[in-house]
Amino acid sequence: MAVDKEMNVLIVDDYKTMLRIIRNLLKQLGFNNVEEATDGSMALSMMRQQKPDLVISDWNMEPMTGLQLLKEVRTDDTLQDVPFIMVTAESKTENVIAAKQAGVNNYIVKPFNAATLKQKMESVIGAF
Secondary structure, three states, X not given: OOOOOOOOEEEEOOOHHHHHHHHHHHHHOOOOOEEEEOOHHHHHHHHHHOOOOEEEEEOOOOOOOHHHHHHHHHOOOOOXXXXXXXXXXOOOHHHHHHHHHHOXXXXXXXXXXXXXXXXXXXHHHOOO
16 A cells, blocks of 8 residues: 555754755645644654644754654554654664664664665655
């Protein structure tokens, strides 16, 4: 089954420039239904109002980090199955392990391009 490019994607980053970059990369890939949150708690609130089809979240944010957001999502019965991709400038092994243990579906290290984003998304939601 083909991936629905009208799916609702939530991107979470406290850096407006990064939100714009990810939104533009998603647009290049044909995804236009994109919501933005500037921290984990805002994202969680938005997710509880409208469950997204995919979350792409930065790790380092205040007051709620991407890892804390991921843990909240995975313990929420209505949200636990939402595909979740973590974005970070950190490529430390312990971070990747922590994210995997928390239930992340995939992991992207900054900087990245549309091809990398597409590959990571396809591994999580299927080919498009």
